[in-house]
């Protein structure tokens with residue numbers, strides 16, 4: 001179908017121009033602006049020139065100060081493109097990407113005009129999609145982000161004729177040392193995300209092999225669950241949720257009090273770790289509602305929101321002992337790989353099963369979600385495929401359905417197609 005659509009589009013006379021220039025959302029301060037408003041950092045300095053000497057960057061320092069980070073050292077000058085003639089500027093696909101300064105020296109270092117942080121090189125040239133991963137403390141956000149990004153890079157991208165890559169070597173290094181190595185190489189877990197520490201975004205590019213399909217930039221954030229119910233924390237560290245294109249809302253079955261004891265009993269003794277922390281997922285919805293969502297007209301948001309039940313491996317025994325919640329042969333426990341398109345049939349089954357499960361174990365949460373979010377899908381994943389024992393993994397990680405909620409978001413945002421196949 002889409003093949004013919006593309007073919008016809010190729011012949012059509014009044015073909016729509018391909019859009020190549022997109023508004024930029026700064027991945028540091030989340031202001032949105034046109035690619036024409038960027039500023040540049042000079043690549044050299046001249047001690048004797050007041051304008052071009054090393055100097056303090058007030059805006060950058062203000063930004064760093066807000067997060068309690070140390071101010072930067074004196075830096076090269078910031079260059080305002082509007083003060084230069086067109087012949088000094090270079091554009092690719094209508095997007096300003098470099099400028100020659102007063103000394104005729106070129107700089108490609110684009111900065112956000114609001115906070116003076118570096119912009120990713122794809123900024124303005126691909127739609128930028130912030131995916132917010134939220135949820136109460138210890139629900140499995142950090143582990144899920146790690147498992148998801150790893151799966152996107154190694155499996156999902158290929159299944160959709162694309163490649164998924166970190167935006168630069170710094171992102172790659174940080175992801176490896178903070179997430180990938182502990183989980184995949186050292187069989188250990190990730191420490192609870194610190195509330196006091198500013199989390200840097202992880203930016204990835206998802207690029208299709210078909211050059212006619214626009215690439216997308218994915219910006220992932222890992223926040224501290226503890227902060228999710230504190231206004232000050234949300235204001236400072238979770239502002240990206242306001243500009244998110246998609247939300248992954250994680251819920252932990254072990255924290256759903258209605259079944260916690262049943263799960264613990266069903267696992268038997270010596271069967272691994274149970275989080276001792278409790279934080280009602282409903283409180284997280286309420287606090288999000290207060291801080292971000294209620295600003296809309298009817299107090300609801302249409303941002304596509306995937307409610308994701310994590311640690312589904314913990315539900316398997318429960319299902320065997322009590323079929324009232326989930327059937328032992330439920331789709332929740334079978335991996336399914338979406339390939340080439342998002343299978344709506346598979347989605348409808350999982351959405352129905354998980355929604356029914358959540359309504360049984362935490363109706364108050366389900367109701368809170370339904371009054372705040374207009375566009376919701378329900379999913380279940382296991383990022384690890386096993387329950388760690390004393391903070392150690394017992395073998396190779398075997399993620400289950402981890403990319404499905406993400407693919408649903410991509411489908412909702414119009415980046416991948418869907419089909420209904422049995």
Ligand SMILES: Nc1nc2c(ncn2[C@@H]2O[C@H](COP(=O)(O)OP(=O)(O)OP(=O)(O)O)[C@@H](O)[C@H]2O)c(=O)[nH]1
Pocket residue numbers: 135136137138139140141142143144189190191192193194223224225226273275310311312313314381382383384385386387388
């Ligand atoms: N059984 C099982 N346990 C998991 C899984 N994913 C995470 N866990 C457990 O949940 C714990 C918390 O995971 P994190 O990803 O650190 O949780 P978080 O939501 O980032 O927590 P904060 O950073 O404190 O907000 C881990 O230490 C694991 O013990 C999973 O797929 N299966």
Ligand SMILES: [Mg+2]
Pocket residue numbers: 141142143191192193222223224225
């Ligand atoms: Mg965490």
Ligand SMILES: [Zn+2]
Pocket residue numbers: 026027028029030031112113114115116117
């Ligand atoms: Zn900024």
